[in-house]
Structures are given as structure tokens and as C-alpha cells.
Amino acid sequence: MRGKDVRLQDVVMRFGGFTAVERTTLTINAGEFFSILGPSGCGKTTILRMVSGFIRPSEGKVLIGDQDMGALGPARRPTALIFQNLALFPLMTNWENVAFGLEARGVDRKTRRDRAFDLLALVGLQGHEEKSPNELSGGQKQRVAIARALAVEPAVLLLDEPLSALDLKLRQYMRAELKDIQRKTGVTFIFITHDQGEALTMSDRIAVMKAGVVEQVGDVDTIYDNPRTPFVATFVGENNVIEGRVTATGDGFATVETPHGMLRGRDQDRLSVGERAMLFVRPERSARVNGVAPDNVFDARFERRDLEGSFVNLFFKAGADSFIVHEANRGGHGGLEGAVKVGFNAADAVVMRAGEIEAEADDA
Amino acid sequence: MSTQRQGRDWSTLVLDIYVVVFFVYLFAPLLVMSLAAFNAYEYPSVTQWRGWTLQWFGELARDDRILQGVVNSLIVALGVILVALPLGLSGAFILTRLRGRYNNLLYAILVSPLLIPGIVLGISTLIFWGRVDVPGGLFLTVMAQGSFIAAYSMLLFMARLQRQDRGLEEAALDLGASSFFMFRRITVPFLMPTILTAAVIAFLQSIENYNTTVFAIGGDWTLVTEIGSRFRFGLSPVINVIGVIFVVFTVIAASVYVLQKERERKRKLAR
Amino acid sequence: MHELLRSYGRTLTGVFITLTAFWMLIMILLPQAFMIEHSLWWIDRDDQLGMRIDRAYSDMGLLEFDLGQADTPEGKADIQERIDGLKADIAAMEAEETAPPKHYGFDNYTKMSALHFEIFLKSIGYSLAVTILALIVCYPIAFTIAKLSTPNKAALLMLGLIVPYAINELLRVYAWLMILDYQGVINSLLAWLGLVSFEDKSWVPFLEYSGSVFVALIYAYVLFMIFPIYNTVETLDRNQLEASEDLGAGVIRTHLRVVIPHAKPGIAVGCIMTFMLSVGSYSVPQIMTRGKSGDWFSQLIYRQFFESQNWNSGAAYSFSLVLVCLGFILIMMKVFKVGIRDIAK
Numbered sequence: 001m002r003g004k005d006v007r008l009q010d011v012v013m014r015f016g017g018f019t020a021v022e023r024t025t026l027t028i029n030a031g032e033f034f035s036i037l038g039p040s041g042c043g044k045t046t047i048l049r050m051v052s053g054f055i056r057p058s059e060g061k062v063l064i065g066d067q068d069m070g071a072l073g074p075a076r077r078p079t080a081l082i083f084q085n086l087a088l089f090p091l092m093t094n095w096e097n098v099a100f101g102l103e104a105r106g107v108d109r110k111t112r113r114d115r116a117f118d119l120l121a122l123v124g125l126q127g128h129e130e131k132s133p134n135e136l137s138g139g140q141k142q143r144v145a146i147a148r149a150l151a152v153e154p155a156v157l158l159l160d161e162p163l164s165a166l167d168l169k170l171r172q173y174m175r176a177e178l179k180d181i182q183r184k185t186g187v188t189f190i191f192i193t194h195d196q197g198e199a200l201t202m203s204d205r206i207a208v209m210k211a212g213v214v215e216q217v218g219d220v221d222t223i224y225d226n227p228r229t230p231f232v233a234t235f236v237g238e239n240n241v242i243e244g245r246v247t248a249t250g251d252g253f254a255t256v257e258t259p260h261g262m263l264r265g266r267d268q269d270r271l272s273v274g275e276r277a278m279l280f281v282r283p284e285r286s287a288r289v290n291g292v293a294p295d296n297v298f299d300a301r302f303e304r305r306d307l308e309g310s311f312v313n314l315f316f317k318a319g320a321d322s323f324i325v326h327e328a329n330r331g332g333h334g335g336l337e338g339a340v341k342v343g344f345n346a347a348d349a350v351v352m353r354a355g356e357i358e359a360e361a362d363d364a
Numbered sequence: 365m366s367t368q369r370q371g372r373d374w375s376t377l378v379l380d381i382y383v384v385v386f387f388v389y390l391f392a393p394l395l396v397m398s399l400a401a402f403n404a405y406e407y408p409s410v411t412q413w414r415g416w417t418l419q420w421f422g423e424l425a426r427d428d429r430i431l432q433g434v435v436n437s438l439i440v441a442l443g444v445i446l447v448a449l450p451l452g453l454s455g456a457f458i459l460t461r462l463r464g465r466y467n468n469l470l471y472a473i474l475v476s477p478l479l480i481p482g483i484v485l486g487i488s489t490l491i492f493w494g495r496v497d498v499p500g501g502l503f504l505t506v507m508a509q510g511s512f513i514a515a516y517s518m519l520l521f522m523a524r525l526q527r528q529d530r531g532l533e534e535a536a537l538d539l540g541a542s543s544f545f546m547f548r549r550i551t552v553p554f555l556m557p558t559i560l561t562a563a564v565i566a567f568l569q570s571i572e573n574y575n576t577t578v579f580a581i582g583g584d585w586t587l588v589t590e591i592g593s594r595f596r597f598g599l600s601p602v603i604n605v606i607g608v609i610f611v612v613f614t615v616i617a618a619s620v621y622v623l624q625k626e627r628e629r630k631r632k633l634a635r
Numbered sequence: 636m637h638e639l640l641r642s643y644g645r646t647l648t649g650v651f652i653t654l655t656a657f658w659m660l661i662m663i664l665l666p667q668a669f670m671i672e673h674s675l676w677w678i679d680r681d682d683q684l685g686m687r688i689d690r691a692y693s694d695m696g697l698l699e700f701d702l703g704q705a706d707t708p709e710g711k712a713d714i715q716e717r718i719d720g721l722k723a724d725i726a727a728m729e730a731e732e733t734a735p736p737k738h739y740g741f742d743n744y745t746k747m748s749a750l751h752f753e754i755f756l757k758s759i760g761y762s763l764a765v766t767i768l769a770l771i772v773c774y775p776i777a778f779t780i781a782k783l784s785t786p787n788k789a790a791l792l793m794l795g796l797i798v799p800y801a802i803n804e805l806l807r808v809y810a811w812l813m814i815l816d817y818q819g820v821i822n823s824l825l826a827w828l829g830l831v832s833f834e835d836k837s838w839v840p841f842l843e844y845s846g847s848v849f850v851a852l853i854y855a856y857v858l859f860m861i862f863p864i865y866n867t868v869e870t871l872d873r874n875q876l877e878a879s880e881d882l883g884a885g886v887i888r889t890h891l892r893v894v895i896p897h898a899k900p901g902i903a904v905g906c907i908m909t910f911m912l913s914v915g916s917y918s919v920p921q922i923m924t925r926g927k928s929g930d931w932f933s934q935l936i937y938r939q940f941f942e943s944q945n946w947n948s949g950a951a952y953s954f955s956l957v958l959v960c961l962g963f964i965l966i967m968m969k970v971f972k973v974g975i976r977d978i979a980k
Contacts, residue, residue, distance in 0.1 A: 052538055054641075073641075074538040081538045087531035091553045101539035103549070152539055375886060379779055383792070386776055390799045393810030393854065396820060400813060408813055411823035451662075454654035461639040472975050473659055479907065479964060480957050481915020483933050487953045488666035491673050491946065511662040533642050543644030572803045574918045575933075579940065591805050592918065595812075595925050607806040614801045618794050625790070 003031035003188035004065030004155035011060035038209035080149035101152035260298035265349030285348035297343035401604035443506035452517030477512035486579025500582020674951035743951030758932035762913035867901030
């Protein structure tokens, strides 16, 4: 099996008066694990359905391995889709499910049976071949669905939030499993999810979408460390947000006047003085200030402490802003009561033009 | 509080008695009819009792018109199944997928045969095919019965299709199935239980239909129209024998159904 | 339609559309249209026509005889002219006899005789009564099965309803013939009580009353009222009943304010089915009158078709029946505020 690249060229998708996907150009490289991350209703599933051929874009082209897919239906594209609810055929045994694509291609029974057994072995389901999908656990069903999709030797595997129905433990296990299968097969994976943790752990690259627009495409570190927009900054991982007005720029840094004093961070939008700006800094790059002071320091009041296990979340309040600090759990978190000083280094903070951040309630 | 309690018991008692009376009302006539089949009196009666006999069963076995009627009924029922199921299924597919204002209109037209009297269906079929010189007979009976039995099966199929997971069909297409292959391998197996139910219901509806058939049957006859004409000429306990056979068949079928249900329930509990 | 094409492809979608179109046009709409068309014309057959033709021929024979006897050329010409005139008349009359003129109009509807019209109204009236009575009889039963029984008991009761329903309508009604017959079960009972006597034939002739058709109609169609009501009441949340009782509502108020509003669609369907089946029933009156004349509207229609051979007025009567049912359905939809989707389910 070999993956192929997928290119969307000036693709637009409209349903009646509603534009689900604004003009988008996107290249997904052959053999990479690519995630499309965004809240529900952002248009990520629409992109997936355009690639798989269930819908045709209102404008633009979808190319897979340099070939224009045009009006080709899902049956004739080199893609296979793993559905959110898996869509296993309940009236067939597991091996028949896996062999379905081959059956549709007219492969004889013996060959397709052998192939299905091989694939079920690959996903670790020996001994379950003759059972019905309904007799399997959630994780096992997941694997049947993957084997079924791989049976047709797709160049591109499309996954529509396939882990969302699983419980936390299983989900984490399946992440590794999926990544492993992707590496073994070399197939291009396009993974749709609203869970940023999922996207970060598995992907080579990520596209973050909001309201039909791709806000940023990049490898996982870029997305995490250099978010391009306030939405990406807040949707991917946690970020402290402080709003203010730019007072000075230079050397790739910007100084922002905030209610907590002057704060400095990397200037990624080449802001001009006087513009409204937002400063983002990750909780794990923030700290309580005891001895050596970082670039930015301000006063805050301690609110509460949540134990997460290996680290603790410390919640502070500075004026109307909340400020969170992650601290490694080394025991002994005394001396927090009342007013303290918190801070961070300018190199760890990003300043960008003020914009829309992720709404709290959307955090599914 | 206690008076209210008592009032409640009273009304429950009244309701229970009412239910019992109602079921006596339903079953007593059937008992009367069945009993007369065994009375050695040539006019169907339970009041003029001339002793037990099975002679009417023998006479039924020799009654060629009735036997031919049974054969004709079976032919018609088979024809109705073959006509009504594909029509009902097609209508259901279109109605579950068609959006917009024509949906309700089409729906109203397709279910209308259920809402107008059966004799009208027979008459309109007779007149329509009369124009192209097709006289009444078994074919017209199939057409007339089919028009409303197809509506029954359509409603059954629609109920089933509403519970369909469209994802399964999409998954099949995505895996490279042609629409034909997908239909045969995914859609039909999904609909199979309903196809069987619809066939049984179509069969029963067709066999027992009188009002529509009597207009469309022309010179031919089915079991039921033959029974109908016997009321005019030659009313005899042979009719009661047919009734007894119907009752026995129904009770057997019902018992099998109940036992089946019970076994299913036990199996579920055992799991 | 797009959706259909996408999942089932052109061929299958084509098959579905063709079959549905066949059903809609050939089995539903066109037959109705032809029936309506049939009801809008009649053949003006002159009963006297044959006699008039015969008379014209004999007149012509006389004239031909006169023609032989006539002596003056003028007289001959005169008679010849009259013969030609007669010949033309005969030709016209014979043409009319073989192809009588067809007239369009509403006469088939408006010329319904007073007797037939009375039967029409009586059938409607009886059917309405059957419907109301069936509703009163069935509502408690449906409610009991749906809400007051344990699942096992309910299943058994349902079976008890389905068994008689599965037995042929004719045979079910036939039982009542035996019960109401001159020497039937009821008269025997009365005789045993000494109220009537078979010897002097003082039995009560129940079958001669149209009430007997009424009794049998209720028996035949009662079940069509129960099932729809049961289906809707069954979906009512038991907690609603308890909430109503808890808030202090009595049994009657609970039914009026909670159960009946919920069961509306079922009640509407039950009424529509019962009414439609009763008013259009041919089997029940046919059996209760032992296939003899009888005075139910459906029997009238049957006679128009197969005894008077007057298909035109038969079609008109039949369409009147459709209009009555249609009117009833619309009224029920209005009264119960339900849509067509709720009705045919």
C-alpha cells in the first residue's frame, strides 16, 4: 500500500445560502498523518465528505495523487472512510465485513476470506472472524472498521472522529494503535477531530478550522508554539490571554500596555503602536515568581488549586483576568495565600492582533 | 383517603367486568358459528340440534367450486404480493428521500386507497380496465386489491426505512460497491424482516378481501366471493366448516406466535 | 430525488420512479378519473324507439302498397316523397338505436330517486352512529390494554383482539345471522322464556329490521377503532397519568385533559376507518339480508352495476361515496387538528 497526496484547490462548499467551507486550498502530503481540528460545525466533516466523494464541491477541485476526482463517486475513489459510528454491517460476520470491499470488486470467496483473516490478524482480532460485530467491544469494533477500510487498499484513509465513542483509557490506547497502523501501511491518513489532544499526539501536521475557514496549517509544534490566530491559540491547548494596547515594537517583540502593567512577547503580526492586541502565554511556561524574575512580572491573587496528578493547576486572578500556572507536582505547595507575583519570559509569549478566541462553552 | 382507595377499586372492578363482557361479545358469535358446523341439520343452526356429525367436512372436500375458489384466492394473493411489495417499497424509498412540498401530495395520493371504501376501488378498476376491454377477473382483482395493499406495505417499509442507518449504505459505496451491489447486499437484507411481514399481511388482506373483490372478479370467483354468493343460494353448514378451519388456523398461528415470543423472552433472560 | 440517485444509482432510482408512477397513475388516479368521467355522462336510450321504428316500417309498407295503386303521376310523386321521408326517419332512428346519443351533465347525480337518496342518507346516518358507538365501546378497552394491564396481560388481550380480526369478515358477520335468525339463538332464548313461539311463527323477525345490519356492522368494525387508539394511548407516559392524579384531577378530568388530547390522532384514525368501512360495506348488509335486496347504499351500487347494467349512475353513486368519505376525513382532521401524516400511519 502506498499513500497518495490530496490537494484541495480553491474549494468552496455551499448548501443553499449557507457556506460550509469558504475558499480553501490545502495540500496533504502522501503518507502523512494529517488531522483537521475544529469545533463541531466548523466544516471539517464537509471537507472529509468532499474528499471521499459523497458530495461535490460547489467550486474548485479535489485532486488525489495528481488526478482530478471530478464527479467520481465514493465507490471509485482511492479513499476509504471510517465513519464516526463505524457503520459496521450488523447482518454480516466480522470477516464478511472486512471482505465486503473485495466482494464488491468481484474477488472470489476464498481469496477474500484469506485476505480478511490476514487483516483481522493485523489489527489483532484473530479468533473473532466468524463473530458478529455486535459481539465485540468498542475497541474491537474500531479495529474491524479499520481492517475493513484497509482491505480495499486505499491510498487515503479518512477517519471521521472514530474515537469519540470510546472511553478515555481505550481512546488513548487506540491513538497509539492508529498511529502504528499508519506507519506500517504508509497510507495517507486524514483524521477529523474536535479533540486537540488527539490531534497533537497522533498527527504529523494539523489544519485548524473555524466556521468554514482553515485558520492555520502546520506541524504539531508550530501549531502549539506559534499559533497564528487567537482562535488557534486558545483552541489548541490552554493559553492565558491578556488584552491590551501596543506601545512599542522592535526586534521581533512587542510591548503591550495591560491592566497589569507593561508586558512583552514575540510580535508575530508586525503590529503597529496603538493597535489592540492579545498576549498569549501557556500555563506551563508561566510561573510563580520567587527569586530570579522573568521578563514579565505582575501581581495576582491566588484563587484555588486543582490537582491533575503529575502536575497541579494554580488559578490566579489579576484584576478581571484569570491566570493559570501549571506546576510540576513536587509536593508542598504552601505559601500561596493572598497576593503573589506571577510572570513569564517574553520569548514564551505571543502577541497578536486582537480577535475572536474560543468560546468556553465550545470545549467539548 | 380510604374512600378514594375504595372508589378506585370499584372502578377497576367495573372496568374488568366490562373487558370480560367485551371479549365474550367478540368470541361468542364465533363459537356459535363453529358449533353449527358439527350439527347434523342441513340449515346452519345451533338451536335445532340434530346430533353431532362430520358430514359437512366431507361435503366441503367434495365441493369443487369452493376448492377452485381456494385455488383462485391463492393465485390472487400471490399476484398481490408480487405487485404490492415492489410498489410499496418504491413508494417508500421515494417518500423517505424526497423533500419539499410534493412529498405530502404524493403521500396523500399513495395512501388514499386506504381511506376510500373498498367497493370504490373495485368499481374504478373495473371501469378503467373496461375501457381497454379487459373484463373483470383474477387480473383485475389483483390490480384492485394491489392498489390498497401496496399502501399498507408502503407504510410498513417507511417505518423500517426511518430506522435505517444511512451510514451503512454510504460505507458500502465508499468501499467500492456499485449501487446495485449495495442494494442487494445491504439494503435488502436490512429490509428482509419487513418484506416478510409485508408479504404475510398482503397475503392475509388479499385472502380475506370481499368488498373490493366482488366488483373486480367478474365471472371468476375466489373463496370469499363464493362464500358471499352462497348466502343467496344454498346456505349450508359447509360455510361453517370453512369458518371452523379459519378459526383453527388462526388459533394455531396465534399460539405459535405467542410461544415464539415467550421463547425469545426466555432466551433474552438467559443471556 | 438527488439523494436517491446518489445512493441507488440511475437504474434503481429509475425502477423506483417507474413503479411508483405506475401505481399512482394506473392503479389510483386514472381509475378514479375514469370513474368520475363515467359518472358525468349517460346514454339517452329511448324506450319507445323500437316501437316507433316498427310503426314506420308498417306505414311504409302501406305507402308502398298505395304507390302501386296510385294512378296519377302527381299522386305517385307525392307518395314517393312521403316514402323517402319515412326512409330517412327510419335510418335516423335506426342509427340512434345502434349508437344512442351520449349526453354530458350531472344528471346521474341529480336524478337519484327519492328512495335511493333516502337510502344514501340512511347509510351515512347509520355509519355515523356505528362510529360513535364503536368509539364509546372501544375507548375503555384500548385504554385498559394500553395502560392498566401488566405487559403479559396486555399481550394476551391483544391476541384476543387479533384472533377474531384475523377471521374472515364474512364468517364473523355470518355468526350474527345465526344469532338473529327466525329460529336463531335469541329467538330460541325468547321461546324458552315463553315470550315467542316457533309453532305459530310469532318469533321476532330481527333480520327484517335494518337494525340487524347495524349490530353486525359494529361487530365487524369495532376492532378498527381499538388498534389506532391503543397505539396512541400506549405512547402516553404513565407518569403523566400519575401527575394528573397527584394534582388532584379525577378520573374523568384526567381523561379529558390528558389522555384524550394525547390520543387524538388515534381517535381520528379509528373514526375515519370505522366510518369508511361501514358506509362502504357491501359484505355486512349482503350477509345480514342473505343476499336479497336489502337497503344499504353499497348494495344499491352493486345493483346498478350488475343488475340494471347502468354503470353511469353506478359510477355516480360510487363517487358520491368517495365524496362523503373525503368530507368525513376533512371534518375529522379539522375537529382533531391532525394532519394527513398523522392519519395514515
